[in-house]
Amino acid sequence: MAETKRVLTGITTTGTPHLGNYVGAIKPAIAASRDPGIDSFYFLADYHALVKCEDPERVRRSTLEIAATWLALGLDTSRSLFYRQSDIPEIPELTWLLTCVTAKGLMNRAHAYKAAVDENAKTGEDADYGITMGLFCYPVLMAADILMFNAQRVPVGKDQVQHLEMARDIAQRFNHRYGEHFALPEAEVDDFVATLPGTDGRKMSKSYDNTIPLWLPEKKLRKAIMKIKTNSQEPGEPKDPDSAAVYSVYSAFASPAQREQMRQAFADGIAWGEVKQQLFELINGELAGPRERYEALINNPDKVEKELEQGAERARALSRPFIAELREAVGIRRLG
Ligand code: TRP
Numbered sequence: 001m002a003e004t005k006r007v008l009t010g011i012t013t014t015g016t017p018h019l020g021n022y023v024g025a026i027k028p029a030i031a032a033s034r035d036p037g038i039d040s041f042y043f044l045a046d047y048h049a050l051v052k053c054e055d056p057e058r059v060r061r062s063t064l065e066i067a068a069t070w071l072a073l074g075l076d077t078s079r080s081l082f083y084r085q086s087d088i089p090e091i092p093e094l095t096w097l098l099t100c101v102t103a104k105g106l107m108n109r110a111h112a113y114k115a116a117v118d119e120n121a122k123t124g125e126d127a128d129y130g131i132t133m134g135l136f137c138y139p140v141l142m143a144a145d146i147l148m149f150n151a152q153r154v155p156v157g158k159d160q161v162q163h164l165e166m167a168r169d170i171a172q173r174f175n176h177r178y179g180e181h182f183a184l185p186e187a188e189v190d191d192f193v194a195t196l197p198g199t200d201g202r203k204m205s206k207s208y209d210n211t212i213p214l215w216l217p218e219k220k221l222r223k224a225i226m227k228i229k230t231n232s233q234e235p236g237e238p239k240d241p242d243s244a245a246v247y248s249v250y251s252a253f254a255s256p257a258q259r260e261q262m263r264q265a266f267a268d269g270i271a272w273g274e275v276k277q278q279l280f281e282l283i284n285g286e287l288a289g290p291r292e293r294y295e296a297l298i299n300n301p302d303k304v305e306k307e308l309e310q311g312a313e314r315a316r317a318l319s320r321p322f323i324a325e326l327r328e329a330v331g332i333r334r335l336g
Pocket of ligand 1: 045142146
């Protein structure tokens with residue numbers, strides 16, 4: 001029997017999914033969920049959301065939107081595990097066990113924490129200004145997410161690679177002290193992921209305010225695509241696809257044959273407006289069906305809730321016995 005790989009990733013529930021998330025993370029993850037050689041775990045990282053967002057309604061709304069997005073796009077929940085982090089009480093429990101073997105010095109080196117400290121230095125604030133223990137301990141919670149299910153591969157963006165190194169480090173310390181309980185996870189970074197450009201040509205990212213939301217209604221989607229930045233070349237002038245944001249976005253959605261045709265059209269001097277129209281049709285064609293399913297789910301949150309509860313039940317069938325083993329290992333035991 002071929003060995004199945006256990007793949008796990010979390011999505012922080014603070015925002016609305018955009019095209020960059022779709023191309024870079026959601027689409028490949030859903031494809032993986034249909035691959036019999038992969039055992040996939042996808043979860044909504046709502047505890048992580050609290051580190052970045054203190055707006056309760058936003059956390060709730062984002063959780064619903066992200067869950068509905070994954071379901072609408074065809075995540076196979078019979079094959080993969082899809083759950084909400086906060087439905088698994090064994091995760092915060094494991095977080096504490098890991099916190100107790102994590103060196104504070106290791107956390108001091110975390111990029112997000114260091115960036116906050118540097119920012120304080122720049123603005124003349126106290127080094128700790130605005131820094132919560134949630135931000136400081138964020139990597140331990142993330143390690144618990146991963147180690148709880150002994151995931152081997154963790155698809156993440158480049159900015160998360162350090163957190164994976166920390167998870168390995170923490171797992172090794174725990175294993176060293178209490179015996180071999182954890183597999184060492186590896187980050188899986190897809191370089192293509194970082195490169196879907198936004199409307200201004202830079203990487204599509206919430207922090208640049210250049211995103212195109214995934215579930216815009218058709219007219220607004222078209223409008224947003226029409227706003228993607230181009231140069232001032234006229235219709236008829238040959239254009240370079242490789243320096244055009246519209247082409248990068250097009251190629252993320254197109255088949256190899258469509259890509260070839262579009263490159264030829266660039267060489268033949270296609271007008272920017274026409275490229276954008278074709279881009280709109282391509283994206284809209286792919287999203288129109290899922291968009292209807294998405295709307296239906298958003299209007300029926302109970303259905304989404306049920307899916308998540310079922311996912312949590314299946315996840316806890318794994319996490320409950322494992323946390324019992326770990327409690328035993330550290331000496332938290334029945335006395336009789
Ligand atoms: N920190 C990740 C991010 O911001 C989200 C996340 C939380 C995660 N827990 C995880 C990713 C576990 C992978 C594995 O993108």
